[in-house]
Amino acid sequence: MKVTVHVRRRADIADPQGTTVERALRDLGYEHVDKVRINRTIELEVRGTDPSAVATEVHAMCERLLANPVMEDFEVVIG
């Protein structure tokens, strides 16, 4: 089963990469660009047939390893 995990830096945590890219876009003339954030997408293939069990398991993976709750939120998308 294909699973996609979106790991996003929490809104209250600074994202220096996003800020830098935003500045560069504005330097290129895209001055109407705001709130650029650089996030991470992790794709997994998980052997399993029950989507809700897989989602629960991947949720646990996020809490243990794939995301750091101090600075990141995550979203698990099945399929």
Add this chain to the structure above:
Amino acid sequence: MKAAVVVFPGTNCEHDAVYALASVGVEAELVWHRQTDLSAFAGVVLPGGFAHGDYLRTGAIARFSPVMTEVERMAAAGAPVLGICNGFQILCEAGLLPGVLLQNAGLRFICRPVHVRVTSTDSILTRAARIGQVLQIPLNSYEGNYTAAPGTFAEMQSSDRIVLRYCDATGAVTGEANPNGSLGDTAGISNQSGNVAGLMPHPERAVESVLGSSDGRVLLESFAMSMSAADA
């Protein structure tokens, strides 16, 4: 008893750490990250480098290395546990220290001497120092920008857990002397009981005047004092 200097794949400051610890009278031994028994050691140092390539996040993979179960056990037992640079990042990921290290505010890898001010002496990293002491120590990192949840940080401040802060050469903590954007100019912290500490600058690279500074010694001497206390 000896101190363990843990080597993860990608660690690169382990020999400096052993050498510097020896210079303050601590016998230290390199320990591979797959080691599962540290009972022969009275303290642990997690040195700098790029453990497991810093993949995913700094320290994220390293915190699950087999040796970390023992490091957690020793930390809970009150033994001195020190993380330097990448080692600090690992201790944060492992939850042995609060907070996290983000990329430097300017997105530049910083490699230069910085000044830090001792702001608490109630830790294995600073007990031999005095409050207000100014140390010049090299900083060598890309992810050195310390942050923590506001509530957590307020609690750390009120309980004196910020042990080192970036300052200018005169010791003034101005914010302008902050090289990486860290919250509250934080350079080093400890846990609540003071036996687990981490800092971004490298005291082991400042132990002899020929290296440009010997200011790191007092921090390692603090660790040495804590080792003897743990032995007793």
